[in-house]
Amino acid sequence: MKNTDPVLAVEHLTTVFDLSTGPAPAVDAVSFQIRAGETLGLVGESGSGKSVTALSIMRLVEPPGRITGGRVRFKGRDLLALAESEMREVRGADIALIFQEPMTALNPVFTIGDQIAETLVVHGRSTWRAAMVHAVELLEAVRIPDAPSHLNDYPHQLSGGMRQRVLIAMALACKPSLVIADEPTTALDVTIQAQILDLLREMKSAFNLSLLFITHDLGVIAETADRVAIMYAGRIVEEGPVRSILRDPKHPYTRGLLASIPGGVPGERLRAIEGSVPALGALPPGCAFNPRCPDRFEPCTSAPPPEYPVDPNHGARCYLYDPGTSHRPSLSELRPGSPERQRREGGQPPATTRR
Amino acid sequence: MPLVEVSHLVKHFHRGTRLFSAGTLVKAVDDVSFSIEEGETFGLVGESGSGKTTMGRCILRLVEPTSGDVRFRGENVLAFSKPRLRATRRQMQIVFQDPYSSLNPRMRARQIVEEPLIIHGLGNRTTRRERVAELFRLVGLDPAHLDRYPHQFSGGQRQRIGLARAIALNPSFVILDEPVSSLDVSVQAQVVNLLMDLQQQLKLTYLFIAHDLRLVEHICNRVAVMYLGKIVELAPTQALFAAPQHPYTRALLSAIPVVDPDAPRQRITLDPALVNRDAVLREISPQHFAAV
Numbered sequence: 001m002k003n004t005d006p007v008l009a010v011e012h013l014t015t016v017f018d019l020s021t022g023p024a025p026a027v028d029a030v031s032f033q034i035r036a037g038e039t040l041g042l043v044g045e046s047g048s049g050k051s052v053t054a055l056s057i058m059r060l061v062e063p064p065g066r067i068t069g070g071r072v073r074f075k076g077r078d079l080l081a082l083a084e085s086e087m088r089e090v091r092g093a094d095i096a097l098i099f100q101e102p103m104t105a106l107n108p109v110f111t112i113g114d115q116i117a118e119t120l121v122v123h124g125r126s127t128w129r130a131a132m133v134h135a136v137e138l139l140e141a142v143r144i145p146d147a148p149s150h151l152n153d154y155p156h157q158l159s160g161g162m163r164q165r166v167l168i169a170m171a172l173a174c175k176p177s178l179v180i181a182d183e184p185t186t187a188l189d190v191t192i193q194a195q196i197l198d199l200l201r202e203m204k205s206a207f208n209l210s211l212l213f214i215t216h217d218l219g220v221i222a223e224t225a226d227r228v229a230i231m232y233a234g235r236i237v238e239e240g241p242v243r244s245i246l247r248d249p250k251h252p253y254t255r256g257l258l259a260s261i262p263g264g265v266p267g268e269r270l271r272a273i274e275g276s277v278p279a280l281g282a283l284p285p286g287c288a289f290n291p292r293c294p295d296r297f298e299p300c301t302s303a304p305p306p307e308y309p310v311d312p313n314h315g316a317r318c319y320l321y322d323p324g325t326s327h328r329p330s331l332s333e334l335r336p337g338s339p340e341r342q343r344r345e346g347g348q349p350p351a352t353t354r355r
Numbered sequence: 356m357p358l359v360e361v362s363h364l365v366k367h368f369h370r371g372t373r374l375f376s377a378g379t380l381v382k383a384v385d386d387v388s389f390s391i392e393e394g395e396t397f398g399l400v401g402e403s404g405s406g407k408t409t410m411g412r413c414i415l416r417l418v419e420p421t422s423g424d425v426r427f428r429g430e431n432v433l434a435f436s437k438p439r440l441r442a443t444r445r446q447m448q449i450v451f452q453d454p455y456s457s458l459n460p461r462m463r464a465r466q467i468v469e470e471p472l473i474i475h476g477l478g479n480r481t482t483r484r485e486r487v488a489e490l491f492r493l494v495g496l497d498p499a500h501l502d503r504y505p506h507q508f509s510g511g512q513r514q515r516i517g518l519a520r521a522i523a524l525n526p527s528f529v530i531l532d533e534p535v536s537s538l539d540v541s542v543q544a545q546v547v548n549l550l551m552d553l554q555q556q557l558k559l560t561y562l563f564i565a566h567d568l569r570l571v572e573h574i575c576n577r578v579a580v581m582y583l584g585k586i587v588e589l590a591p592t593q594a595l596f597a598a599p600q601h602p603y604t605r606a607l608l609s610a611i612p613v614v615d616p617d618a619p620r621q622r623i624t625l626d627p628a629l630v631n632r633d634a635v636l637r638e639i640s641p642q643h644f645a646a647v
């Protein structure tokens with residue numbers, strides 16, 4: 001394997017849920033790559049399929065969900081073609097998943113010391129005796145204060161953020177080459193979050209760890225990601241280098257997202273993207289974002305847009321960037337108050353202040 | 356009169372351990388006092404494990420405090436009989452931090468949101484059905500999914516089910532324990548706008564526990580900072596962000612990530628030696644208290 005080959009290459013991955021109304025794709029032909037030592041940030045609307053993507057890579061999707069297509073190449077092997085026994089060896093040892101909700105991954109009837117030790121022993125990294133000592137080191141690495149005294153705690157005896165750190169410790173236990181972290185720092189205060197992000201950075205440089213980092217915190221993205229993929233309704237709608245995405249977002253969804261970050265006058269209503277993400281299995285024709293898009297025009301409702309290159313290594317699935325159509329300014333490029341902008345904004349009421 | 360008044364609240368947990376040490380005492384909440392005015396949004400931030408969730412649960416008596424006092428509209432909640440407590444719970448609600456473990460996995464979303472209405476004997480089948488669908492829409496969920504079970508929703512969708520349940524009874528006081536932590540910023544903005552609207556319409560009072568300091572700055576009137584079981588600083592939001600006094604608060608505010616990959620990071624690391632753990636809250640400037 002060449003140095004520049006991606007560690008993980010997801011190709012047209014598709015996962016559907018069989019609902020009473022028929023199969024509905026939660027992950028729809030998703031493709032991306034992650035190189036050794038690289039962090040890809042995955043961002044997107046709540047319910048857009050980020051966790052299902054993570055679970056699909058690990059082959060942990062449960063019925064009525066099923067993977068119906070695509071490939072997941074990890075170090076050259078297609079994980080979707082492995083036998084379940086081979087996949088078990090990959091999980092935890094080569095690829096570790098930090099689940100979004102710690103309680104789904106922790107067993108309530110075992111102490112956290114036992115659970116960390118088990119991970120080490122199962123993958124042959126340690127004997128039971130040595131594992132407890134190692135578990136303490138791991139808990140210290142994720143900044144659990146007074147770590148030895150917490151070995152015999154049950155999950156419910158820990159605070160939300162402590163549970164989240166236990167999961168991070170378990171994920172790092174076997175020094176995997178890829179970590180998929182699903183909102184790993186949402187329950188942490190920003191000082192501990194900063195320490196955890198430092199720890200991940202150290203691991204990246206120490207042994208070339210690759211990261212798929214799912215988060216909705218764009219500040220965390222700015223600090224950790226090399227590249228960013230934006231997901232909406234099961235599809236990746238924009239992908240590019242972190243600077244390019246945060247400084248010059250192209251897709252109207254990404255722009256709306258960045259505009260929704262709390263800020264501005266305290267107590268004032270926050271700017272949100274109008275409407276809500278379409279329900280699974282009820283996608284509008286064309287671009288899934290079109291009913292909410294301030295920049296919608298004729299082609300948007302006909303067929304899902306392909307990916308157009310917009311900047312070096314930066315692509316967007318949006319007809320605004322179709323070189324074939326004459327240039328159409330996006331809403332944010334129009335002068336505030338201009339007739340065209342007012343028409344497209346549809347006369348939304350001005351924000352009201354309160355406190 | 357403040358709506359909620361907490362004085363000298365203490366909660367200790369005993370943790371029996373087998374291996375490295377004998378049983379230990381955890382002072383999860385260690386002599387905390389503060390009050391919340393009607394219509395206010397009171398922010399509670401602090402170190403992970405500093406006792407925020409435990410304090411919220413003590414206020415509602417979901418765990419029994421070790422000692423101290425909690426008053427709601429002037430009455431001592433800790434002295435309430437069981438029936439009295441149940442009646443009061445209609446006015447005091449909580450959105451739990453961990454949506455996965457707080458939603459009953461065997462109940463459909465519809466039943467989860469409807470349950471408090473049934474417990475308090477409100478409405479009939481038809482009106483309850485309508486109310487549940489309305490609540491679902493209010494929090495930005497599709498009523499077509501009412502018959503799903505919790506595991507069939509995404510993390511952020513589950514969080515909103517918990518919110519719909521908490522506001523079902525039109526409470527006057529809601530404890531929001533990280534209510535929007537798993538939502539992307541756009542849905543978060545919608546939910547936060549909804550919370551602000553409800554507050555205006557129903558004169559709601561919030562205790563808002565959160566790690567997102569930008570959000571806290573945006574919506575809270577006053578903020579308390581917890582560190583190792585104690586409130587170490589309490590001030591009007593603007594004053595706290597403009598002139599933090601306690602070393603932990605300073606470290607905390609300096610660590611807020613900014614949405615700019617090239618922004619210089621000037622994180623202050625907390626030197627625990629700088630924290631005087633015996634210091635008590637004192638008024639540094641009008642309404643600004645710090646334990647320094």
Ligand SMILES: Nc1ncnc2c1ncn2[C@@H]1O[C@H](COP(=O)(O)OP(=O)(O)OP(=O)(O)O)[C@@H](O)[C@H]1O
Binds near residue numbers: 046049063508511539
């Ligand atoms: N078991 C299931 N049955 C039916 N639908 C499901 C199931 N699990 C997830 N879904 C749906 O699949 C879609 C994608 O869910 P997913 O958990 O991947 O979202 P997400 O992007 O991780 O969102 P969040 O940011 O809120 O965690 C959602 O619409 C969700 O409701």
Ligand SMILES: Nc1ncnc2c1ncn2[C@@H]1O[C@H](COP(=O)(O)OP(=O)(O)OP(=O)(O)O)[C@@H](O)[C@H]1O
Binds near residue numbers: 370404
């Ligand atoms: N049931 C319990 N038994 C024993 N210890 C407990 C229990 N519940 C909480 N604790 C301990 O009390 C302390 C405070 O926990 P709490 O959940 O209140 O913190 P928190 O401030 O909400 O943290 P986070 O921000 O991580 O959610 C922690 O040290 C925790 O381990």
Ligand SMILES: [Mg+2]
Binds near residue numbers: 050051052182509510
């Ligand atoms: Mg998710």
Ligand SMILES: [Mg+2]
Binds near residue numbers: 161407408409
């Ligand atoms: Mg908590």
